[in-house]
Amino acid sequence: MADGPLLEIDSLTFRYRRATEPAIRDLSLTVGHGEVLLVAGPSGCGKSTLIRAINGLIPHSYRGELGGRVALDGRSVAESRLRDLAEIVGTVLQDPRKQLVGSTIAGELAFGPENLGIPRDVIRDRLEAVLEATGLRYLRDRTTDQLSGGESQQLAIAGALMLEPRLLVLDEPLANLDPLSAHRLVEMVRQLADGGTAVVIVEHRVEDVLDARPDQVLYLEDGATRYFGPMEGFLAIADPASVKVPFAVSLARARVAADIAAPAALLAPATHPAVQAPRLEWRGVDAGYDGRVVLHGITSGLGRNERVAVLGPNGSGKTTLFKAAIGLIPLVAGEVAVDGRPTLGRSVADLAAIFGYVFQNPSQMLFAPTVEHEILFGPRNMGRDPERFAGLVADSLGRVGLAAEHEIRDRPPLTLSFGQQKRLAIAVALALEPRTLVLDEPSAGQDHRSATAFMEEVGRIEGLESVYYVTHDADLALAHADRILLMRDGRIVADGAPLDVIADRERWADCNLRYTSLMEANARWGSRTGRFLAADELSRWVVRQDLEGGLEIT
Amino acid sequence: MRAAFPYLGRGSWLASRDPRVLLLAAILFVIGASQLRDSRHLAVVLTLALGYYTTARIPWRAVRLQWIYLLVVISFFAFFNTLISGGRTSTFTGADTHVLLTIPPFGAELSAEGLSLMLSQILRYAGVAAIGFPIAYAIAPGDLGVALRRLGVTDKIAVMVDLTIRFIPTLSGEFAETIDAQRVRGYDPTDRKGGPIRRLRRLAPIFVPVTVGSIAGAEDTIDAMDLRGFGVGRRTWLRHLRFDRLDAMVIGLFVLFAIGATFLNVSGRTDHFLLPFLVPGE
Amino acid sequence: MTTMAMGESEGTWSVTTRVIVYAAIGAALYALFNYLSFGFAMPGTNDVSIRPHYGLLTFFGFAFGPVVGFLTGFVGNVVGDQLTGYGAFTSWQWSVANGLAGLVAGLFPVWMASRMSSPGNKAVTAAVAGVVATVIGFLFIFVELVTQQEMGFNAILTTEYIPTVIGNSIAAAIVTPILVLAWEPLKEQIGR
């Protein structure tokens, strides 16, 4: 029955068994064949819950109180079996690596059809077809643990397509992808939709999804619909602080605000960090993993009072760069110097007292029974003075904005939310009173608002001389760093102030980075503002300029 | 550090057999060999087993250590056993054992019978190893699950075996990452100080994240499998295993061996053989 | 208008997707650490070696039930032998023994449900479970009385059973409670 909408949700309400409040409240919408629906909203607003209600995990796997009706192709989801739903809805969950269950590409793709008892030769034909359609044939002979984040994500989608679903559901597919891989994914979504597959895509990086040309947008806030309708309408009301929208939108919003609000204070003069003594130097460093060299002839120095961001494609060596710096992996050639002195012979712990190193995934280090023990683990290992421990805990929690949390000191660390765990990881590093903080992917897995807030808080932590970080969120990096290192294939291909680095568009593209509307705007007005500004700052600046009639906007 | 399966017999004659052959062969061999006692029989069996072993073309460098370790351990157990038993078994009654020397303080006896028993034992174990090693070197890791399935293991368990193999590289990566993350906090994984209990407790910073962390992170994996219809109804397997005539013949030979050994056993034709040259004054 | 979810039955022996995934994680970890021959010799003795990750096995059994426990021990040891090159079945009796140990550890919470009110005595129960599971599970290696007819009971007891049980019991008694205490607070959040 192709007539009538494919997905019908009628006043859906769901409360998880253990929750007191519903995660989704009275939500209604329809999605037609071949339509693309974009679902956006802050962390915890119910996006994943909605997805579970569509693909049947709710109520078939998650217990709770369910109200209203979800129907696929006219059949109620609650009354169909997961097995049958699997042939209508294909789902790709938040973390791609966690859902690859096959060791080989073929094994992974075949998993779904095998479970449904589809005949071998049919599976083989589909496998070829899907590899063709998704352009993943080049992966054929690899194992799934040799895939980059982007490739894993695309393979997960291919796996869902193997069941030839009429509706594809994607939960934050762009997290952890470098901008180019993200773009490829979005194009893939559009092609699928053109091919007649309906798509529901959850993503708060709205600007990055525009190329999928969503037919409708659903904006959720704590479980309730704030907006449901076409993209134009959404952009007209969207809050640039909580979703990433094109610069033009932020600008328009600033205009409206400007009429009422007094003109923002004059900008601080552009900060050009004076040439300063380096804190961390790589001197002709080659390094890698068991035999395979990943970093090639790295020579660079990062200053004592600098905020430096490292950008580059998946697998370009960003993480390895800093692992080599603090001695986590041995150097094949060259040397590393800290505050001018070569680190040869110094222990990792010793260097960690200077560099607070925060890994990408906090849950890979949290182990203690309570937050307090977690924070004191480092200081104890390093034989710091127990007299100061109490103060140390309070201080480091305060500096990452966790002090206010209810009974935070006695909470088991792993029970904190992802965002809180990331903050705790930093508190743990700060407890060693480092002078420089090194962050790997600080914004990954957080929504737009918290990621931005997070970077600003880190910038404000007192007692820190410098922050070096690795990220895929180029806009965030450009706006918060004094200096950018561009990496590619284990080499540093560019190094300079944000505006200078984005000046060379070709090189930018070579590093799997894309030119966002914010970069366009900064490139256009940079000569006047003097430095790369975040969307809100820049739009306020622009507005003030034309209020003062100093700027012609075309 | 990266854990990789030693699938080095790739392309060999044995590797091109149906993987079920290798598994069944091992089972049948154990059944047969454990019934043989006569070291002469076991010597013949070992020779044949080694013939089978060579068809897997396992590079010697790759297995040297395994062989040495295995033989050393076996010899240790076997030798210790002869000292304790003094060579008395169903076959040799204690009365007339030929004691070669008595080892103080407990007066453990090293007898001709004991050494004969020891020989049988080592021969048997070497045979089991010769048939067993190829399972590691001549079966593609990806074939293990489906092979077990076709040997009667349930769909779910067979998938679980595949999943185990799938998780190993991921978990070894996370293990390395966790060690790094803790070293940065002044944790020293090589610290050998203190008694066993302290040393075990000191592993918490590694074990907790690696274990509890992976479990907590498994929700997406579980959902992803349910969403692709796992665990309900019969499952097909893309990998198709076909028993050809050669495979059937190989299995046939092992069946014959098992039957033959059983016959020798029940008809009492394979009792322990007392090595004559060990018996003093004969 | 409200409907409560049906969801899989969670009986002690039911093999749900969750059971399969947890068992695979446990087995993969067990195999991996066996492969890394992760461990140290007990001071003073040369044939008692302590394999800390043995505590993972008893934890997976204790926390997730007998099925997960058995599969973790059995498949973990089999795959570990594949990794190290000995071959899946070469030391099959040890694989079964490990599996049985995990299984017994998994039965404990069923028997002891009443005894595990506070985290404190839950940890103690976990330690006891680990030791008892080891003592019972490894009885299986006496199967060598059949497969290695020369081996006498005393020889197996003194060279194989006792050393293994001592080393593994220590690992289980210390490591299992640590993991149980870390897992407890998460359990509630993760369950559905």
Ligand SMILES: Nc1ncnc2c1ncn2[C@@H]1O[C@H](COP(=O)(O)OP(=O)(O)OP(=O)(O)O)[C@@H](O)[C@H]1O
């Ligand atoms: N299994 C669960 N049991 C109980 N509560 C849950 C469960 N999963 C989610 N919740 C709660 O439901 C609300 C919505 O969660 P959900 O995961 O849908 O948000 P989200 O929009 O996907 O957030 P994010 O962007 O961080 O993924 C949150 O308050 C969350 O704490």
Ligand SMILES: Nc1ncnc2c1ncn2[C@@H]1O[C@H](COP(=O)(O)OP(=O)(O)OP(=O)(O)O)[C@@H](O)[C@H]1O
């Ligand atoms: N532990 C490891 N063992 C072996 N190779 C590794 C290891 N970690 C990374 N590599 C390889 O080194 C190269 C650089 O990895 P690295 O993690 O530094 O890249 P990255 O720039 O941080 O990528 P991403 O943006 O995805 O985090 C990649 O090819 C990767 O496959």
Ligand SMILES: [Mg+2]
């Ligand atoms: Mg979500």
Ligand SMILES: [Mg+2]
């Ligand atoms: Mg990285």
